[in-house]
Amino acid sequence: MLLLLFAAVSCQVFTCMHDIHMNSELRKSEPESLRNLHDITAALNPDGTNPTNSTNDTLPAHNHLRIHFNMDSINDTSKDNQQCTAEGHPQTKCQKTDVLNQAKRDIIYSTFTYVERYLSENINVTDWARSNDKPCDLEIEVYARGGSFGAKSSGLAFASSSHYHQQSQRPISGTITVNPSKLPSEPQTIESGDRQFIMTVIHELNHILSFSSSLFGKWHPNGRNQTENKKVLHYTNDNGVEISESDYTSYNSTLVPHKYVRSYRLTKWVNDRFHVLNHALIGLGLEIEDSGGSGTAGSHPNEKLFFTDLMQGRTYGPGWLSPIFYNTLLDTGWYVPSPNLIEDLIYLDDKFNTKISVNESILLKPPQRSIPLPYQCQSTSLQACFYDYTWTGTCSLVPWNDPEKVEPEDRNKKDWYNPNEQSLVGQDNMLDYANLVLPWYSCRSTGDNGLKRMVEFEPDYNYSKYGEAFLPNSTCAMSTLQQGFTGSLLSTSRCYEAWCGTDNRVRLIVNGEEYYCKKDGQQAKFSGFAGSITCPPAAQVCANRKLKEIFGVTSLFPDRGPIDGQNLVAIVGNNYNNYQNVTITLGTVPCEIKVYKDNYILCKLQKPDDTTQKLIREKSNILKQTLDTNTEKNEYRMFKAFYVVKSTNNRTNTTYPDSYYFTKRKYDTGMKD
The missing domain is CATH 3.90.132.10 (Leishmanolysin , domain 2)
Structure with a gap:
């Protein structure tokens, strides 16, 4: 069973007691579907194989572990007399929050269905642990239930296996009971920022599948x-x-x-x-x-x-x-x-x-x-x-x-x-x-595990004042960043939108402005804010993230040059031999490749047409950031190491400061009005 506790640091803690029902009344009555579990195993021969006269023996063999969550008692309260239908239910002393309304059913159904598909697609059953073609022998039937855990309980869920394949002793059925009072506000997936409910479901399911004191003695590490x-x-x-x-x-x-x-x-x-x-x-x-x-x-x-x-x-x-x-x-x-x-x-x-x-x-x-x-x-x-x-x-x-x-x-x-x-x-x-x-609070959630917890700790907390963002891709970083402040700033842990490239470097985003962390510990500054963000360690931040494929650059010389082109640019990085048909554009100027090695590229900037130069001079925010106040000193119209990328997915323009960015194909450069 998973218990929701409140630690001294105000972090929600789920303690698992998967073999114990805190409320013994939950064991007094099983839903109708659980009473019929013998039907799953009755159709099998004593050795776990199919009877030859089975009506299902024409179905094809299937390698995948087909997990099936039986939602009958979730959808139909008449099939489980322990499920709360109203506040004050006499047997389970139901609270108002224990009643499964349609919104809660949808959360359970969507999350469980996702887990069912996700694990079924990624787990196969070994040959000896399944029969030749009977589909029920490949499935594990898991009965989902909702039940009151009591007013003082902070339990989230508990689970146990109940029936086993006769030959291999692999579990073929079990039950997961969830606490309707502790459900999240929306369904969750592996990609969710807040994953505690879906991780709980997978945790409890694995107690049914494999990791349990009642199952260790049934393992067959060498198979048959x-x-x-x-x-x-x-x-x-x-x-x-x-x-x-x-x-x-x-x-x-x-x-x-x-x-x-x-x-x-x-x-x-x-x-x-x-x-x-x-x-x-x-x-x-x-x-x-x-x-x-x-x-x-x-x-x-x-x-x-x-x-x-x-x-x-x-x-x-x-x-x-x-x-x-x-x-x-x-x-x-x-x-x-x-x-x-x-x-x-x-x-x-x-x-x-x-x-x-x-x-x-x-x-x-x-x-x-x-x-x-x-x-x-x-x-x-x-x-x-x-x-x-x-x-x-x-x-x-x-x-x-x-x-x-x-x-x-x-x-x-x-x-x-x-x-x-x-x-x-x-x-x-x-x-x-x-x-x-x-752990204190999650950078990837605005709910109970994330921003809401910080607001409970500090009711007047204004995260926008610090440039923070609580998104599924956010990261924690030490920061002194703050709007409207001068003087000494204390470094504290805060949350910022971030992404990682295939160069395993971190990009921090504050109010749409992006900073490329060339190295750990670098101080990232943002317009409109005092202080800075300390670039967090890339190896830890980028682990378990989907990396955006990029043509990585560690240094570039010179990092600026005349807008009229014609000068050579040296680009230093790594793994360039992994790419083919590379076309490079710096800022708005194409750069013709002269030397191409795995860790080094030398290219020559081409001369842009007059119309492009005029647009750059008149409308480019990038140019405006680099022009000196004395226009006489800007005869060559310098550009900095900025780049503009048009995504192949959503076709939107994005500007990235302090680094060049390349892709396998030439990208659009786009100008800002």
């Missing part, structure tokens, strides 16, 4: 090989030495034991991610969460190591379809997912953040002694972006000796949670009290 040892759960002491489950449960130490899913692909991914070389550690596997209570502990990846992964115990801040999701599906032996499902898990990945170095010590050493120092908050006054730059961040530290902030049981394990004897530690026990930057 029935003689293999299917045990994937393992337990170790604080030094990584294997122990029994009973010893793990009764472990008594100032340190903590560990629980792992040890399957081939998950283990290999962990080893690659944390650069594991020690032979004693190379076989540990993916650590499982030990906190959060029953239903959360034991069924999710360890949060300290895999913060913001889709399958962690909480959807806390952003959620990503990391390689954990992909490799879990593979390691069950039931599925072959597409790599299209993989998003980068930027947290603790030194491939994206070169200022940190992560190694195998993080697997067994306490967080204070293994998490890189640049990741650790040293003060509650620290202003920061969250690690993937899609959310703002905050440092929330609490006194170690405060029994209301740190569980007494945890203080007894100080050698793990606080070996450095710090007076202040992180506020979160599921993060092992590590003093990490925590």
Whole structure:
């Protein structure tokens, strides 16, 4: 079950307890469709294959996992007597917000239908986990329900599997129950700025498909090989030495034991991610969460190591379809997912953040002694972006000796949670009290997870005063940008529209004006604003984004020249050999290529016609920005490194400052009136 909590930093936190129904009354009555689930398996032979006389045996075989969400009880309340039809429902004590009106049904239907299509297209069923041609054996039937979670509950959803393929034990049915009181205001997709609801749906669905304490024992990592040892759960002491489950449960130490899913692909991914070389550690596997209570502990990846992964115990801040999701599906032996499902898990990945170095010590050493120092908050006054730059961040530290902030049981394990004897530690026990930057509000949403949360914190907050934008492509960046202010400005985390090109560089946009970040840490200034935006780290910002294909330029010499043309321009960049039939135009002047190499182009500006020169002199905003106030000094009519692109998609003109921009084909240059 996903619970909506309010942390000290005002960030919505969804805690999963997928095997537990908080309200036992929800189990008293199943919808009619669930009572008929035996019909799905009754048509199968004992070995899981088709009966020869099946009326469906003429249907073609299908490799895709055809997920089907059964919406019968959502659309027809008579099929589920636990669903709220009015406030004060006698069995479930319904609140007004628990009633599924048509708008809420549409949100559930649209989001679930999208997930159904998205995952069905990207997950196949292995040959041995399906029968030859019976369609129901390829499907997983998931019954969607709405139900009251109670007035005091902040639960969002829970799910569980219920029936299994007889041969492979692959789940073939399950149930997801959602809380109508906690639905978003509109349907969500993978491309949405706010993805918490759709990530919750996929999270819960994966509890039905693969990642669950009730399913680990059913995995067949080597497929149809029935003689293999299917045990994937393992337990170790604080030094990584294997122990029994009973010893793990009764472990008594100032340190903590560990629980792992040890399957081939998950283990290999962990080893690659944390650069594991020690032979004693190379076989540990993916650590499982030990906190959060029953239903959360034991069924999710360890949060300290895999913060913001889709399958962690909480959807806390952003959620990503990391390689954990992909490799879990593979390691069950039931599925072959597409790599299209993989998003980068930027947290603790030194491939994206070169200022940190992560190694195998993080697997067994306490967080204070293994998490890189640049990741650790040293003060509650620290202003920061969250690690993937899609959310703002905050440092929330609490006194170690405060029994209301740190569980007494945890203080007894100080050698793990606080070996450095710090007076202040992180506020979160599921993060092992590590003093990490925590998500505050999303830069990609104006709703409860985004701008609305900032406004609740500061009612008079005027984001336009700082040039901010809360869009699906926005990024967090440190900024002193502000309108109508002179004097000293404090750098703080704010949200700005941004995009990344195939050169892996960031472009920031404020009120339609665009700034090209040639390097991380560069100060971006914008007209009409005091202060500047610090260009955020491109590797982290550009990860998990769709990159716009561009002909990248790192430098150009000279960066300006006479409008009459005839001079040579050197363009320096990379990967130019990937392009063919390149035509270059600088500003409004064509540039004839003389030398073309993979990292270098030399071209000669052509002489524009008189009409074009006249238009440039009279109407070009670009020219006006470059002309000196003394016209006598502008005999050559200089131009700067500006470019105008006409998109091949929406055919609209866009101006980009401080860099040239090329495409595979010649583009229109357009003049501003």
